[in-house]
Amino acid sequence: MFGKVKIGTILTSLAVLVLVASFTVIQPQQEQFFLSDNDDLWTVYEKLGKIRFNTVDPSVKGVSAEKGRDIIFKGYSTKQDGKGRTAQQSPYFKCTACHNTEKEFDDLSDISAQNRLDYAEKHDLPFLQGSSFYGLVNRKTFYNDDYQKKYGHVPIIKASNTDIRKAIQLCATQCAQGRALEDWEIESVLAYYNTIGLKIKDLNLKPAEKKEVETAVDNDKDLHQAVHLLEAKYLATSPAHFAEHKTYSPITEAEKKDTESFKNGQLIYERSCLHCHEAERYSFFALDKSKFSFVNLLNRTKANKDGSIYKIVRHGTWPLAGKKAYMPLYPIEKMSEDQLDDLKIYIENMAIGNNLAVQ
Incomplete structure (x- = not known):
């Protein structure tokens, strides 16, 4: 009798365990994280x-990325309340006179001027x-290095170094020689910038590096190392160093045959000089591909005065009363000394009728 009771009890207990097990909730596994090329950084x-x-x-109120894009490309947008359009931000420039809105390098950690020109x-x-x-929204500082050394005594320039909103306003009022942007316009420009932030595909990650980031997210471990890995793939600042101008010297016989330098100078002339000066797009000084333009530039450069390409590239020109359109300078990171020499080689060869591109 005792044995039967014991066996029955065991069977009952087993049945209860099976019943409980059948109602046990199976916790779903955490979804694995995978990096996509189009993931926003x-x-x-x-x-x-x-x-x-x-x-x-x-x-x-009234902020939108679309309005910000309009300000960048058109110089105006729909008003804050959506009724009508704003006043033109500047009668002289649009932001795209001096800034691209696309990536400028294959490798964002190597921003040499020649790599930039090749990419262009x-x-x-x-x-x-x-x-x-x-x-831009992935950068920490603005108007860096020599902009601060030379102009940092101006409050808004000093403040713009670490404040993107001040940098936007500085660009509007000083660089573009236009009106101050209202708060909602600045926020709209910033909203647009946030639509063109870096993507994972821009960082050229190796498969093992992608896996390291994915594992860090999945395991919630070594997060700082993963951040440092990504940060090493681009520069969080845009360096800017100025250079003194050089004096003119005639091209040599070797430079009259230097096809490589000639073609590099041609790229600079067509993608830089003509961007603003062709048909006086952003300038009162017209340039084209005629011999007259090249002779004019060469004579100005030979005179070693303010019209010299060496002086204009390195120092720019100043806004004047009644003629506020001006030329900003090129830091060496944006145009190297070698590139400036290539530009001179191209201009002088074209001025004397020696077009190496057709030989």
């Missing part, structure tokens, strides 16, 4: 615990004085 950073900066203020030729971009707006 800031979105990935947030998964890694990095605090986002250069974000739009949601409390400002490959992707049909102008070769400009300012840094691209693409990836």
Whole structure:
């Protein structure tokens, strides 16, 4: 009798265990994280615990990325309340006079001036004085290095170094010689910048590096190392160093046959000089591909006065009363000394009728 009770009890217990097991909730596994080429870099950073900066203020009314894009490309947008259009930001320049809105390098950690020119030729971009707006929201500082050394005593220039909104306003009022932007316009420009932030595909990650980032997110471990890995793939600042101008010296016999330098100078002339000066697009000084333009530039350069290409490239020109359109200077990161020499070789050869591109 005792044995039967014991066996029955065991069977009952087993039945209860089976019943309980049948109702046990199986917890779903955490979805694995995979990096996509089109993932926004800031979105990935947030998964890694990095605090986002250069974000739009949601409390400002009437803000939109579309309005910001219009300000960048057209110089005006729809008004804050959506009724009518704003006044033109500047009668002299648009932001695209000096800035691209696309990536400018194959390798964002190697920003040499020649790499930038090669990329501009490959992707049909102008070769400009300012840094691209693409990836701007991933940068920490603005108007860097010699801009601060030379002009940092001006409050707004000093403040713009670490404040993207001040940098936007500085560009509007000083660089573009235009009206000050209202708060909602600045936030709209910033909203547009956030649509052209860096993507994972821009960083050229190797498969093992992608895996390291994915593993860090999945395991919630080694997050800082993953952030540092990504940060090493681009520059969080845009360096800017000025150079003194050189004096003119005639091209040598070797330079009259230097096809490589000639063609490099031609690229600079067509993608830089003509961007602003062809048909007086952003300048009162017209240039084209006629011999007259080349002779004019050569004579100005020979005179070693303000019209010299060496002086204009390195120092720019100043806004004048009644003629506020001016030429910003090229830091050496935007046009190297070798490139400036190539430009001179191209101009002088063309001025004497020695077109190496057709030989």
